[in-house]
Amino acid sequence: MTRHVLISLLALTLAGPIAVAAPPIASAGPAERTPLAASATVTPLITSRTQTFRQLGAQAPLNLHGGSGVAGVSFGSRSDEVITQAKLKLRYTYSPSMLADLSHIKVMLNDEIVAVVPLPKDKGSETQQLELPLDSRLLTDFNRLQFRLIGHYTNQCEDPANSSLWAQISNTSELTLTAQSLSLVNDLAHFPEPFFDRRDFTRLTLPFVFAGHPSIGTLQAAGVLSSWFGAAAGWRGARFPTLLDSLPASQHAVVFATNDQRPGFLAKYPSVKAPTVAIITNPNQPARKLLMVLGRDDSDLKQAADALVLGQAAMTGPQVTVAGIKLDAPRQAYDAPNWVRMDRATKFGELVGSQQDLEVSGQQPDQIRVNLRVPADLFTWRSRGIPIALKFRYTAPAKLDGSRMAVAINDNFVQSFNLRPAGQGGEQSSLRLPLLDDGLFASGNEVLLPAFRVGSRNQLQFQYSFVLPKEGNCSSTGNDNFRAAIDPDSQIDFSGYPHFATLPNLGFFANSGYPFTKYADLSGSALVVPAKPSSSDIEAMLTLLAHMGESTGYPALRYRLVTPAQIDTVKDDDLLVIGAAAQMPLLKQWRDRLPTSVDGSDRRVADSAYSANSSFGWLNAANAQPNTAILGQTQIQAQGRLAALLGFESPYTPGRSVVVVTGSEPGALGQALDALDDEGKVAAMHGSAVLIRADNVVSQLVGPTYQVGKLPLWTWVWFFLSERPILLAVMAVLAVCTFAFAILRLLKAVTARRLENK
Structure with missing residues (x-):
């Protein structure tokens, strides 16, 4: 059984309060206890949260097409809780042309079927709503909720790609999770958990706690840590509600305090003798933790915050002290880890979390998405385009049958490739993302895209579409196990452009x-x-x-x-x-x-x-x-x-x-x-x-x-003149006149020389 299954069974059998031992946080000696030690028993904290599919990442409704269309959403389970109950409120619509006795939607949680949704023919023209319980014992750290359409429109020969076979799951559908808190030991080895948990797909909301009037130095140290949490939270987003001289009632929180400037609830907390990072139990809610960033003064707080974001891999136990911190040389311009490389081509494998993000399966699979972050001041004026060396693989069709792979950027079509029986596309699939619109078509593999399509945040999208072979008037159903991938060695090259x-x-x-x-x-x-x-x-x-x-x-x-x-x-x-x-x-x-x-x-x-x-x-x-x-x-x-x-x-x-x-x-x-x-x-x-x-x-x-x-001199000259068309026209006229005058003088000189020779 998985960790969550074991914990679920244990939590469901508990009838009384949970015992917890809070390890002491010492400053002067190993036996000295902090005055904030938790009580011997802790009443479990029960929380419930509801998220729409949109909040789980489905920016549009989930569309199921064909005889076996699949779509879904993902969600996680935090390490400091066990989910005791899960409920799905499904809003959906489907084609009234499908046969009710043969068609249905399978609801799968982590590849196990948890429900089958019938599709009555008389309700196909209405939006339906259905509440389904989900078995919490199936939940793991990361979970995938999928919907598979099994659709039929005739009892005889049918085409699985027929337009009558469709269903749509609204992204306003809701997932409600009821969770019970778990008792956690005070150990920095688990940091950033429980303050940030990568399994939690919701926005990070982490209170920061200060004394009544925090100093500028204290706030600067807090800013270092908040920026690190923002980088860790990524697409989830982050907010940091601020509390002055008080604690949150039922949340994990981060506390900044010096020996002379600290919140009132730390008045009796032992003074520290060096930059210190500690984790203790929240006295307002023993199921929650406090991350303590402590120091003798503001300089110590800055060292503790820097050490926490740079040296966390070596931190264990309830408390660590920082002997010293040395920052390397400042970073170079435009070398942010999240941005594409400016000094060389960037491989797709560097832009995704894992190779599985570049793989799909099914006849009409979901898009493969590759996010690109580009410096905002990248100057692409008069560029022919951004080159992409694209390599891709797929289940080879028996013949050239209309199967394709389309490339888009930010939902704007760029180019499509026919999927050939070779089963892969190599260097011949190189293309460019042009940035100047000088026509509808270009030679070779160039496709033109106006410059405003490429911004600071971009997404390359690759959409595979496979065609089932036909036997007479019927489509073959023998093989719909199509698989496809974009090779992680594919490259996009933004190097060489000025800023x-x-x-x-x-x-x-x-x-x-x-x-x-x-x-x-x-x-x-x-x-x-x-x-x-x-x-x-x-x-x-x-x-x-x-x-x-x-x-x-x-x-x-x-x-x-x-x-x-x-x-x-x-x-x-x-x-x-x-x-x-x-x-x-x-x-x-x-x-x-x-x-x-x-x-x-x-x-x-x-x-x-x-x-x-x-x-x-x-x-x-x-x-x-x-x-x-x-x-x-x-x-x-x-x-x-x-x-x-x-x-x-x-x-x-x-x-x-x-x-x-x-x-x-x-x-x-x-x-x-x-x-x-x-x-x-x-x-x-x-x-x-x-x-x-x-x-x-x-x-x-x-x-x-x-x-x-800065721009190269020749580029700057043309850029300067492009903003001044009248000056450019005058200069062009002067250039023509000067050239004509020079030609005239040259012809006169040649004529004079011929006359002299006679």
Whole structure:
């Protein structure tokens, strides 16, 4: 039996409280107990959570086509709990043309059939809803819930690919899991569990706890750890609710404390004599744990946080002390682990979690998806395209029968390949993802795609489609065990392109954290927070650092955190300013540079001739830059929360950027964080100002622009002239005249010489 099966049987037989022994956390000696030791008995904590299929990753309804269509979703089971009950609320629709006595949908959990859903003919035109219990004993660490359509439309000769054979599972279907907490030992060997569990597919929500007035040094150490958690959480997203001088009631949490500055509940906790990391039981809920980052002062906290993210592999036991930490040289620009390589071609095997992610099976299998993260300032102007050396394998058809493999990027079709009897595609399948639209077709394997299709975050999609051979008027059903794969040695090459961009563009920041993520460790970046930050300000800071960690896949080891009074120390850095205008005197100081501003109920909004929402990727198209002049400004007073993202060139250093995350009040910053978690809203963020109110996002492109990066001389000349067509025309006329004048002088000289020879 699996670990979860054994634990499930044990948990279901328990009738009383669970006994737990809390190992002591010592500072002065091995026998000294912490005053926060848990009681001898712990009442099990029962939790229930409901997730829609959309939250589990199904961005669209699950479509089942053909006689044996398959689709599904995945979910995990945390290590600190055992699932005692699972329930599925299924919403589905199916074709009324299928035979009710032969057609059905098999529901499978980890490849075992748990239910069979009948398909009555008289209900095929309606959306159906069905609740199904799932056997929790079948659950493991990672689980796959699949739906297989067994469809028939006639009792005689039938085509498994007939359009009458279909069913659709709504992505609003829900999975409800009831779980019982497990008693965990205080052992850092399991870190990052239970604070982050990779089996948990929901957004990471991890409270950070501080003293009533945390220092800037303490917050900087916390930012390092939050960025690491953001990188670990990845696509799940991360939020860090902030508590000042209090503990969460029923959650795991991270606590930062020095000997002189600590939350009240740690008043009697022994002082530490070195940077320390410990794990203890949450006194408010013994089933939950506290990760303690401790030190004598702020410097110790920074060392403890750095050691936790860099040296966790060697940590065991309930407590460790840090003897020292040495950071290597700063990272190079654009070398983030999550981004494609800039110095060579990137193999597909480097872009996926495992080789199984590049394999599919079935007649109409799901897409193979390969995610690509590209630097936001990659300059692809006038490029013929991004080359892909594609290799793929598949179950070989007996003959060329119409089976195909289609390639797309970001759901935009690129090219398709016929699947030949050879069973594989090699170097002859090389193709390019062109970035300039100079025609419908190109020679060879080139397929043209407009530049705005390739952004900071991209996904290559490979869709196989197999055709069953026919015998007369009937399709053969003898072999539908088709398998296919993209070879992990396939490569995509982004090397050789310069880095150059026109700013401000808040879409770059929203998608990838640019320009701060140019260096994965955030070298050359500074965050500015109020002198006395509120819990909302701290949560915004920690979450934004996690957002950048998710982009780069690396912790922010070298960023700097300052208050407005310390701004002179970071004038040469890119600045991320966080806080409401009432708390940030810098925003009032920079008011003339901000055509749009939000200061409590006072709001000033600029008007221009151009809407950034219809930008059509203007920042990537050299000949399409709009007029960003300010035509007017409107000043109003209004109630209610309004959040804003603002971008402009640094007033201190040319070429450096300032991004401001602000709101009408500190609580409004949460609206900005929610918007940055929403893919649909992020797609609407562009230009120099983004206003967020309720569920609406409005982008503006007003005020001056500036350029960052370097171009080769010849490329820069053509780029410069492409923005000035009149100057280019004048230069062309002058060039023609000069050339004609030179030819005329040459002809005269030749004529004169001939006359002399006569």
